[in-house]
Amino acid sequence: MPARIIIADDHPLFRTALGHAVAAAWPDADTVEASSAAAARAALQHHADCLLLDLHMEDSQGLSALMDFRQDFPALPIVIISASEEARVYAAAAQLGASAFIPKSASLQQMREALVAVRDGDQWFPDAEVEADGDLAKIASLTPAQRRILDRMRDGLLNKQIAYELDISEATVKAHITAIFRKLGVISRTQAAMLSAKLDVDQPAANTPSA
Template identity: 75%
Template sequence: MAQRIIIADDHPLFRTALGHAVGKVWPEAAIVEASSAGEARTALGEGEPEALLLDLHMEDSNGLSVLMDMRQDFPALPIAIVSASEETRVFAAASQLGAAAFIPKSSGLDEMRSALAAVRDGDRWFPDCDGSEDDDLAKIASLTPAQRRILGAIRQGLLNKQIAYELDISEATVKAHITAIFRKLGVNNRTQAVLLAAKLDVDQPVADSASV
């Protein structure tokens, strides 16, 4: 099967720029463009590519949750995050959650090519960061996909009845999941869970879990 590289970003001009970098690193690869996480999943359903270049902010995704979901469903897939974020904590979080690279959108073409070449060769590439791991992120990563969906609904402020309706499950099941979520995260209520889960965001500062 021919090589394929999926570029998932909702800005056409930036997809074009990434495509130029990809063409230098994988000259024989077919480039598949996606403007949303859903489109990227559809492309992945046609066979895993050599790599996925993934923006963290698209119409159906926001933050590091999309990386967790992709890593859960495609564990062998090299994922290079491409983001406007310049925060060291976001670089470190993406590394901890299994990304193969983090390419800031401010990077020049040569730097993009260097990062992608590292991914091609089975290496990792990240801007300078201390490499320390965050225990709270490890707790979030321990949640099942269903629990992460419910945590996302809690962050939206939905009540148990609304969550049950949205996910087509019983309220009793929602309550059981929430109990398990609180236990895994080491929190006692929804507010604490929401504050801890904010570490998945990339565009705002988050509270220190010690103050939760």
């Protein structure tokens, strides 16, 4: 049975480039292209051997997308594709369960090397000496429902607005926020939002504020 590889990127030309790299690593692979996280998720309802995931698409921004796919497909190798060249982003992707990180500036040969490593059960990341981040472990401990609420808190929504958007009661929102604060070790929405900024890939992560 040929390998089935999902390429999720909203730029057609870059999907083509990734397709060439996939063909070099998996010569007989069945490649499926997706221009959104939703389309990739739909494709993953069938068998897949690897997901190549762009961190910036219309319906996904930052490392939250990696966390969502990792949660729902725990055994699936996920290769992150990103324009970011920050060492902290490479390290964060590794800590959150990615198998590889391919910067969009990488050559076709580097892309192939990364995919061959993943194909063979290894990992591949650009050289970077960065320690594991305890705050990311806290964020990773949140449930998908709690992460959805945290995202809306970052957008400045009030409890009643979050309840309306997610079709849940305000009491449920409050209970989730209490759990979020406890897991993240913070005491305010501002502190929670600043900590969750570490999932962003296009700006420096904020330091966790002191309580």
